[in-house]
Amino acid sequence: MAARKTTKKPNVSAEELKTYYREMLLIRRFEEKAGQLYGMGLIGGFCHLYIGQEAVVVGLEAAAKEGDKRITSYRDHGHMLACGMEPGGVMAELTGREGGLSKGKGGSMHMFSKEKHFYGGHGIVGAQVPLGAGLAFADKYKENGGVTFTYFGDGAANQGQVYETFNMAAIWDLPVIFVIENNQYAMGTAQTRSTSTKDIYHRGEAFGIPGEIVNGMDVLAVKEAGEKAVAHCRAGKGPYILEVKTYRYRGHSMSDPAKYRTREEVQKVREQSDPIEHVRELLLTGKHASEDDLKAIDKEIKEIVNQAAEFSKESPEPSLDELWTDIYA
Amino acid sequence: MATEILMPALSPTMEEGTLAKWLVKEGDTVSSGDIMAEIETDKATMEFEAVDEGIIGKILIEEGAEGVKVNTPIAILVEEGEDASALPAAAPAAAAGTEAAPAAVEEAAPVATAPAAPVVDLSPDWPADAEMAQQTVREALRDAMAEEMRGDEDVYLMGEEVAEYQGAYKISQGLLDEFGAKRVIDTPITEHGFAGIAVGSAFGGLKPIVEFMTFNFAMQAIDQIINSAAKTLYMSGGQMGCPIVFRGPNGAAARVAAQHSQDYTAWYMQIPGLKVVMPYSAADAKGLLKSAIRDPNPVVFLENEILYGRSFDMPQVDDLTIPLGKARIWREGSDVTIVSFGIGMQYALEAADKLAEDGISAEVIDLRTIRPMDTGAILNSVMKTNRLVTVEEGWPQGSVGNYISSVVMQEAFDYLDAPVINCTGKDVPMPYAANLEKLALITTDEVIEAVKQVTYR
Numbered sequence: 208m209a210a211r212k213t214t215k216k217p218n219v220s221a222e223e224l225k226t227y228y229r230e231m232l233l234i235r236r237f238e239e240k241a242g243q244l245y246g247m248g249l250i251g252g253f254c255h256l257y258i259g260q261e262a263v264v265v266g267l268e269a270a271a272k273e274g275d276k277r278i279t280s281y282r283d284h285g286h287m288l289a290c291g292m293e294p295g296g297v298m299a300e301l302t303g304r305e306g307g308l309s310k311g312k313g314g315s316m317h318m319f320s321k322e323k324h325f326y327g328g329h330g331i332v333g334a335q336v337p338l339g340a341g342l343a344f345a346d347k348y349k350e351n352g353g354v355t356f357t358y359f360g361d362g363a364a365n366q367g368q369v370y371e372t373f374n375m376a377a378i379w380d381l382p383v384i385f386v387i388e389n390n391q392y393a394m395g396t397a398q399t400r401s402t403s404t405k406d407i408y409h410r411g412e413a414f415g416i417p418g419e420i421v422n423g424m425d426v427l428a429v430k431e432a433g434e435k436a437v438a439h440c441r442a443g444k445g446p447y448i449l450e451v452k453t454y455r456y457r458g459h460s461m462s463d464p465a466k467y468r469t470r471e472e473v474q475k476v477r478e479q480s481d482p483i484e485h486v487r488e489l490l491l492t493g494k495h496a497s498e499d500d501l502k503a504i505d506k507e508i509k510e511i512v513n514q515a516a517e518f519s520k521e522s523p524e525p526s527l528d529e530l531w532t533d534i535y536a
Numbered sequence: 537m538a539t540e541i542l543m544p545a546l547s548p549t550m551e552e553g554t555l556a557k558w559l560v561k562e563g564d565t566v567s568s569g570d571i572m573a574e575i576e577t578d579k580a581t582m583e584f585e586a587v588d589e590g591i592i593g594k595i596l597i598e599e600g601a602e603g604v605k606v607n608t609p610i611a612i613l614v615e616e617g618e619d620a621s622a623l624p625a626a627a628p629a630a631a632a633g634t635e636a637a638p639a640a641v642e643e644a645a646p647v648a649t650a651p652a653a654p655v656v657d658l659s660p661d662w663p664a665d666a667e668m669a670q671q672t673v674r675e676a677l678r679d680a681m682a683e684e685m686r687g688d689e690d691v692y693l694m695g696e697e698v699a700e701y702q703g704a705y706k707i708s709q710g711l712l713d714e715f716g717a718k719r720v721i722d723t724p725i726t727e728h729g730f731a732g733i734a735v736g737s738a739f740g741g742l743k744p745i746v747e748f749m750t751f752n753f754a755m756q757a758i759d760q761i762i763n764s765a766a767k768t769l770y771m772s773g774g775q776m777g778c779p780i781v782f783r784g785p786n787g788a789a790a791r792v793a794a795q796h797s798q799d800y801t802a803w804y805m806q807i808p809g810l811k812v813v814m815p816y817s818a819a820d821a822k823g824l825l826k827s828a829i830r831d832p833n834p835v836v837f838l839e840n841e842i843l844y845g846r847s848f849d850m851p852q853v854d855d856l857t858i859p860l861g862k863a864r865i866w867r868e869g870s871d872v873t874i875v876s877f878g879i880g881m882q883y884a885l886e887a888a889d890k891l892a893e894d895g896i897s898a899e900v901i902d903l904r905t906i907r908p909m910d911t912g913a914i915l916n917s918v919m920k921t922n923r924l925v926t927v928e929e930g931w932p933q934g935s936v937g938n939y940i941s942s943v944v945m946q947e948a949f950d951y952l953d954a955p956v957i958n959c960t961g962k963d964v965p966m967p968y969a970a971n972l973e974k975l976a977l978i979t980t981d982e983v984i985e986a987v988k989q990v991t992y993r
Contacts, residue, residue, distance in 0.1 A: 243544075246544025258569075331763050337728070337736060341732060374724060458582075462548060464582045534770055
């Protein structure tokens with residue numbers, strides 16, 4: 208966990224900072240609401256919240272351009288919101304309703320948007336890594352200049368198919384950015400107990416894939432690293448690894464009591480490295496925004512999230528005929 | 537405005553829990569993320585965090601209370617200046633409860649039924665006057681791929697030794713020369729990885745053909761075949777399909793023993809979202825593979841190494857395609873129906889020849905596609921012959937024949953004059969020794985014996 212560095216004065220506009228603040232806050236408030244709806248029994252099954260990790264997707268989306276693709280694991284709500292998918296559609300999928308992005312048939316872990324180039328939402332740890340390289344394979348085949356952000360966690364980084372994919376991505380120079388969202392815990396297993404290397408991106412070196420550590424609690428640092436990785440891929444130099452050190456405040460899923468770490472550890476990150484507080488501070492100390500400006504943004508986000516929640520409750524359950532549709536094209 | 541804090545569901549199965557401990561008291565200010573209480577679920581003790589900002593106006597359920605139902609109000613959150621004592625006592629819990637249980641509403645609704653059985657399609661696969669030439673299954677498969685690759689730039693072939701080596705079984709012979717290394721791609725020996733890359737490329741708009749050197753090795757990749765390729769269309773609400781063909785030899789070759797001799801037909805046949813094909817003849821191999829490549833769904837295309845070198849009649853027609861899901865009646869008969877597919881057809885047809893000498897007329901059906909299965913063709917035939925024997929190389933428990941038996945029992949029980957017999961490979965891993973291997977495989981004599989049993993001869 209890299210502590211926040213505040214020494215460097217960021218070269219960033221007020222508008223840009225406000226955008227990041229708004230987007231990160233949307234994810235956080237959305238996830239808090241999802242947790243609440245889960246508690247009310249409106250969301251069932253598994254529900255993996257992204258709280259704490261918001262700067263990762265917001266920073267990387269800032270480095271992407273139209274047509275770039277993204278794919279991730281089951282902790283996917285943040286990725287969907289960050290790439291512009293409708294909060295109402297995401298929330299209604301969580302509640303398993305007709306208005307959900309997968310018509311209620313995918314749930315929290317399995318959502319997609321062809322329009323936004325979001326390729327899931329995958330429930331099998333690590334399976335999205337070759338899939339992401341495959342999307343990059345298609346881009347290279349079609350010579351369309353696209354880049355694919357392939358997200359996975361420190362837990363998935365121990366799956367064999369990740370390294371099978373590293374190897375092929377390297378020999379075929381695939382335009383894929385492997386984003387290791389290292390939140391330090393694979394469910395309840397700390398990285399030190401599961402992983403032979405301290406820094407996972409080093410494993411790319413064995414395949415000739417360059418990479419670096421990124422402070423995932425600093426959206427500006429994430430964006431900067433993302434831009435470098437994107438430039439590398441677009442130049443035809445093959446894959447790149449970003450190991451983004453981050454932290455999830457909540458349990459692995461809603462039913463995780465998180466006994467594998469102390470309350471103090473979580474509290475310390477919240478107080479010292481929170482990605483949203485960071486931008487808030489930059490906005491205030493740089494005189495880019497007043498407390499009132501930020502309150503207005505908070506209010507606006509709260510409204511969006513409440514509307515999403517309302518939609519997710521009002522949307523009807525899928526029609527019973529839906530059981531038999533979408534099995535074959 | 538005052539809001540009720542409700543007893544949360546903190547696991548997928550929790551219906552009630554114990555409010556073990558309050559970590560806040562009345563009058564405390566809480567903000568989002570603050571831990572308010574410890575709650576024991578059916579699984580563990582969980583921390584319960586605040587979502588909204590406010591002041592704890594009133595605690596409604598004291599700590600230590602057991603069996604608190606999910607959605608029962610446990611506290612009231614007020615805004616600054618609001619007087620908690622003026623609030624009504626615990627609101628009726630039922631109000632929140634009904635909102636949380638939308639599933640119950642439709643409990644009495646009728647169960648949706650599966651689509652009706654398909655109508656039997658007895659149309660010929662090619663014009664009756666088509667000229668015939670001899671061609672091997674190997675050449676037929678190659679021609680099918682070459683024709684489809686010529687017709688569609690998005691079709692490409694990927695697998696171990698498919699390019700420079702010209703195919704481990706020479707199925708892809710000549711394709712690298714014609715289509716180049718961009719579209720005929722040698723992979724490292726890494727089935728799980730390249731199957732996933734191919735599936736991802738199909739999501740990205742390409743139409744991959746993945747060759748597994750044999751389907752035994754596809755077990756390394758089966759998660760990608762089932763969880764990623766077969767299910768994504770459904771999980772995405774119809775947004776994102778996976779047009780891909782997984783092909784390669786399946787089942788026993790010769791003397792390669794247990795790990796290289798397994799029939800996976802029954803495995804893949806189980807999976808909704810997959811289509812499963814296993815051709816016998818060269819014409820079917822070609823026509824079905826071309827259809828499989830054009831199909832917008834993932835197709836598992838099972839071949840047989842022993843059949844690769846066998847020659848069959850090949851109709852000399854342009855663009856031979858055979859629809860998936862259509863069985864072929866190889867031989868008409870009246871006394872018994874024999875259903876098989878792939879190399880099983882060899883035993884079925886040999887048996888039918890020998891049975892004819894004994895005056896038993898067998899109708900032989902080649903399923904060709906195992907999923908979706910042309911059960912209409914089977915039922916039609918059984919209603920005529922009243923007897924059924926199935927033939928396959930795979931193991932007996934959970935076999936393709938077992939499924940056919942259940943369909944026939946449910947749909948045509950009154951037409952059966954004898955129990956259905958499933959002829960299968962023996963229930964053992966494939967042995968190496970020549971004599972034992974012979975014993976483990978299905979034989980023509982066993983098919984003849986089964987037919988004699990069901991015809992009481």
